[in-house]
Amino acid sequence: MADPLLSVKNLSRRFGGIVATDDLSLDVVRGELHAIIGPNGAGKTTLISQLTGQLQPNSGSIHFAGRDVTRLPAYRRSALGLARSFQITSLLKDFTAIDNVALAAQAHDGHSFRFWGNARKELHLRKAAMAAMERVGLGQRAESIVSELSHGEQRELELAVALASKPQMLVLDEPMAGLGVTESARMVKLLRELRREVTIVLVEHDMDAVFALADRITVLVYGRVIACDVPAAIRQNPEVRRAYLGDQQVVTHHG
Amino acid sequence: MTVMFNVRSVVWALVIVSLMLLPLYSSVSGNIFILTLFTRIVIFALAAVSLNLIMGYGGMMSFGHAAYLGIGGYAVGILAYEGIGSGFIQWPVALLASALFALVIGALSLRTRGVYFIMITLAFAQMAYYIASGMARYGGDDGLTIYKRSDFGGLINLSDRTQFYYVCLACLFGGIYLVWRIVNSRFGLVVQGVRSNEQRMEAIGFHANRYRLVCFVISGMMCGLAGALLATNTDFVSPSIMYWTRSGDLMVMVILGGIGSLFGPVIGTILFLVLEESLSQVTEFSGIIIGPLLLLIVLFARGGIDGWLGRLRRG
Known part of the structure; x- marks a missing residue:
């Protein structure tokens, strides 16, 4: 092998x-x-x-x-x-869906000791996150708070988070x-x-x-x-x- | 866009404008007391804002935050006592000492979570308290009088009541602005993510404690600055500045005003200290009123006063 x-x-x-x-x-x-x-x-x-x-x-x-x-x-x-998803959905429940995914993209885009610029306005992170969201069919739900998503959507979001780290x-x-x-x-x-x-x-x-x-x-x-x-x-x-x-x-x- | 028209923003605008115009009112009405009181309030508000950064956004329940008040205060007091009067030395030293203390305390206590974290931060603050009590050269229990306020070479005169008030206010607004930038930055999102779900953040590639620690240090420095201001305000620093009940007061201010809200700690501090001040003329047990009030807020108005204001729409 x-x-x-x-x-x-x-x-x-x-x-x-x-x-x-x-x-x-x-x-x-x-x-x-x-x-x-x-x-x-x-x-x-x-x-x-x-x-x-x-x-x-x-x-x-x-x-x-x-x-x-x-x-x-x-x-x-x-x-x-090496990315994982969790059996019991483990997301940042009080964050929006896209923030969850964007953070995963951010984790693999250099260090995060940047204290000044607005991270939500970093276009390439948002785009990468959006791409992962659309990949799992959640493009419409990007701005929803995670706790408002259905169980099925949360499972898909788990996957999008894992994907966003490439x-x-x-x-x-x-x-x-x-x-x-x-x-x-x-x-x-x-x-x-x-x-x-x-x-x-x-x-x-x-x-x-x-x-x-x-x-x-x-x-x-x-x-x-x-x-x-x-x-x-x-x-x-x-x-x-x-x-x-x-x-x-x-x-x-x-x- | 509803943000523009809700009760909360109106209250905030009023608070900010009132704070800025306060010295004017004080000099016109001849009411010096109110300026003294509000100088104190503004300083404590800065301390509360700094505590809110780790408690509200970082989820770190530090029960030893008053230690930084003491470290900032003693840095200024000791340097003044030793004949180093320049503010350009005193204040950076105050910030540096607080940062160093936070770094050591943070590195040790961030290994723990929950109740243990509360207890260990409390223990370290009490250690600082007893060390200060034992410094015979600097007055021990009796504290240290600061005979000359920091000298900023004619740039600003801290002995002038109004100027000093505006310095404190600038520090407070600067602190709030800094927190606002931080919580929306990459760093801030990570810190809030860790508060929300640490395991998840580690799984997507963040070393949670490293971010926590840096946040802890930033907060400690801000509070150290408040300590330097506080000691200057009273021309005096003593161990009681960092007694554990003081750390508790800071927590109450944050929770009253709204934990994890940008401006909440300011209104919490105003409420707390104004209540304390006015009740002190009636009874020495101001806790009899403040305690139940806190209970009501915790039970019925999660998110504190700021959270409650946010829910009141004007129409």
Whole structure:
């Protein structure tokens, strides 16, 4: 496998007696859409929090774009081109939608120790933000306060914020969580377009979406990788079926 | 464009014009007391504006802001005592000392959040208070009298009541203008973003604490300037200038007027000090009135008086 953009080796993270990430290794190749699935409590969010730096692993390593980022804080990884969205929408609720996105653009446009000029009048930041907003279909809602947006719009805004930083890799934590049928369909369509431009790691519970979008799927159970393969092979994998797909355990959205 | 016609802007225009014309009224009516009172108000308003920058916009609940009043005041007082009378030295030293103090305190206390941040800033301010009490050379508990006000080489005469008032007012307006520029700048948006959602800001690439710290230092310097003015105003500086209740007063001024509003702290300060002054003629327990008032504001008028004015449209 040539040139993995993201390479995780023997990653472990414990919370007290619970092993949330258990000797986990994973490669994500440049240009692919790599989905991570697993039953509730499999440690998916814990894993991606370690990928993007919100959480430190107990052991193991993470390389991104050829660099060891294991101990880098989140803001440094973001500067390297690793952007994430959050499972539970995490936006600046009292800001306008476009301010949220423009701040992401600003973060990657030199330092922000500028105390005098009006940042909202910096045209190139506004334009970059607007482009990202239109990319996700939120162009009309730019000036709305985030707390006034619908849940679906907030999910799309999460994506616009991540896009505005022009990342090399998008790590999306359940972008479809809580979305209705039509909203989900729109999100799938959007992700299908985005995957042509950027490498994506997608954590998602919506199996239809995952199998429709993913180049490869990694299946997590109790913090361990039990399978990593193309969708067709995952569908056939007996262990996966037993752990996850086959029996009608709750394959719904959680928290 | 409704901004142009709402009650709030009318009140603001009135307050600004009144503050500017106050010395005129004072000299025409011969009421010197009101000029003295309002000099004090204007100085405290500057301190409140500086606290509002970190508290309202930065979300940092500093309970030790009075420390900077003391540092600015003592910088001027000590230099004067040691025979360095030039304002061109005294005032930059006051600003620098406040900045340095803020840098150290900020670097340590910004590792914490919430209640711990409140407690640690309070603890540092109390340390400053006790250090000042222990400075025997500079009067210790009894404080230090400033016999000669800062000399600005004929440029301005701080001993002239009216001139000094206008210097204070210029500092206040300058402070408000600075805060206004800052909160709309790149830096200001980051600081407010961090207040709103720190994790998100880190995730999009901002080192939150670095921005917080710089904001903390700017605010400390502004308050240090207020301290220098305050000591000059009374020709005296003592540890009580930075006692913890003073930090509490500053917080009350900000919350009364409107936390996170540009002008709010000014009206909060006016209300607080005028109430305190007039109640002091009736009772020594002015808190009996101010306390419940604060309670009402917090319960029923979030955003303080300024927020309440903003909701009153004229028609």
